[in-house]
Amino acid sequence: RCHSIPAWIFWTPMNAILGFTELTSKMDLPSKALYNINIIQKSANALISIINDILDLSKIEAGKLEIKKEVSNIENLIEDTFSIFTLKAQNKNLFFDISLNKEIPKALIVDEGRVRQILINLIGNAIKFTNKGYVKVSFNAKANPKEDSTIDLEIKIEDSGIGIKDKDLERIFAAFEQQDGQDNKLYGGTGLGLSISRKLAQLMDGEISAYSKGQNKGSIFTFVIPHVEIATSLPNMDFKIVS
Numbered sequence: 191r192c193h194s195i196p197a198w199i200f201w202t203p204m205n206a207i208l209g210f211t212e213l214t215s216k217m218d219l220p221s222k223a224l225y226n227i228n229i230i231q232k233s234a235n236a237l238i239s240i241i242n243d244i245l246d247l248s249k250i251e252a253g254k255l256e257i258k259k260e261v262s263n264i265e266n267l268i269e270d271t272f273s274i275f276t277l278k279a280q281n282k283n284l285f286f287d288i289s290l291n292k293e294i295p296k297a298l299i300v301d302e303g304r305v306r307q308i309l310i311n312l313i314g315n316a317i318k319f320t321n322k323g324y325v326k327v328s329f330n331a332k333a334n335p336k337e338d339s340t341i342d343l344e345i346k347i348e349d350s351g352i353g354i355k356d357k358d359l360e361r362i363f364a365a366f367e368q369q370d371g372q373d374n375k376l377y378g379g380t381g382l383g384l385s386i387s388r389k390l391a392q393l394m395d396g397e398i399s400a401y402s403k404g405q406n407k408g409s410i411f412t413f414v415i416p417h418v419e420i421a422t423s424l425p426n427m428d429f430k431i432v433s
Contacts, residue, residue, distance in 0.1 A: 204234065207234050264296055271310070340418055
């Protein structure tokens, strides 16, 4: 079991490392020294990502991570997410697309930061484990007849990557676990992203599930948040949202 860890224990030395490497990289240094500095910066940023995952897992396990819902513009969320991954997909010659069902209201009350975090983990994995073909993301909504002011939000991430073995479909959601036989030198990772994503989804009363179409035929991850409230307007806007 993880215990709550004060962030300053990590961030004070990490800020120093990043700060001084940034200053040093701007000095008039031999190319070999600049190359070494660049490696240090990349390694430090990778370490920050791991630290963030560990801190989040620690907060979740300690029951200290709160879901903070607010009015969010779903179209802005999609645009931001698309911009984050477009270049990565292009660098691998992948077709990357995000589609939004027109029936989804623009203004929803969700924890946008945590939804974004989950999407970054799921889409990032899809691109990482796909060497050719596509990564497609779709946003859909299912109305709740008895609750006119809510929808069930469903986000699917489908890829044509390496797929997942049937016996690993649940294992990959455990902390520090990865698919059996995964090439860590090729793909890297700590085995925390999916575990944290599922726990965050569950804190929102949602769920994440995985389905594989077979080895080297890709996989589909489905992220569902039930009973998402529809807002009457977007921030700083005065028009009504039609559900």
